[in-house]
Amino acid sequence: MVAIKTIKIDGEEIHIFNSAIYIFESSSGFTLELGIIVSEITVKKYKNEENLIIEIELEDGRIINSIMHVKILSGGLPQLNLFCELDDGQEYEDFDRVNEKDSWFPNIEEGITLEEIRKVEMPIEDISLKLKLPIDQIEWLKSQKKSSLSQLFQEFIHDYWKKGY
Structure with a gap:
């Protein structure tokens, strides 16, 4: 061969x-x-x-x-x-x-x-979420940079996943 x-x-x-x-x-x-x-x-x-x-x-x-x-x-x-x-x-x-x-x-x-x-080589893709949240949380989310939110969600999901929920 x-x-x-x-x-x-x-x-x-x-x-x-x-x-x-x-x-x-x-x-x-x-x-x-x-x-x-x-x-x-x-x-x-x-x-x-x-x-x-x-x-x-x-x-x-x-x-x-x-x-x-x-x-x-x-x-x-x-x-x-x-x-x-x-x-x-x-x-x-x-x-x-x-x-x-x-x-x-x-x-x-x-x-x-x-x-x-x-x-x-891990693919990175965009995702859109539809959530119902209190207005103050929505305002806070809108005031954040996309890169900061991406990092925040990556860490949250990793920690949540690691705990086995």
């Missing part, structure tokens, strides 16, 4: 948690397939792109540069599945091969959890 050392998307190196690169053989030809487990932030950044410029550095020192199409698989860990058509699969003789009739595909999610991914 060919191992990946680094991956750059549009010139920017991304953190990968696991990956698989292989040749997919079908009746219509060959495609180079790249499956990578990445952070939720990386998926969000690239999920609406059709094509990306990919640079793959393999452990053996080879570099593959290609424009690849993006597929997003939902339901499991955050991952990008990238592929490009190949004229001839012989150039990649040492790569694993998957035939369209096979039931085997590389399982890149094995041994990785979402918690481990979030330890490396």
Whole structure:
């Protein structure tokens, strides 16, 4: 199996948690397939792109540069599945091969959890809350800076969660 050392998307190196690169053989030809487990932030950044410029550095020192199409698989860990058509699969003789009739595909999610991914890169999202509060508390909330309120709620939720309520 060919191992990946680094991956750059549009010139920017991304953190990968696991990956698989292989040749997919079908009746219509060959495609180079790249499956990578990445952070939720990386998926969000690239999920609406059709094509990306990919640079793959393999452990053996080879570099593959290609424009690849993006597929997003939902339901499991955050991952990008990238592929490009190949004229001839012989150039990649040492790569694993998957035939369209096979039931085997590389399982890149094995041994990785979402918690481990979030330890490396935690997504931060905005949230809006609708609360009924006394007017003096509303006035106080409105007078606070957003960053201060965010920090206050993070600490409160962390402490509340930690106590197991």
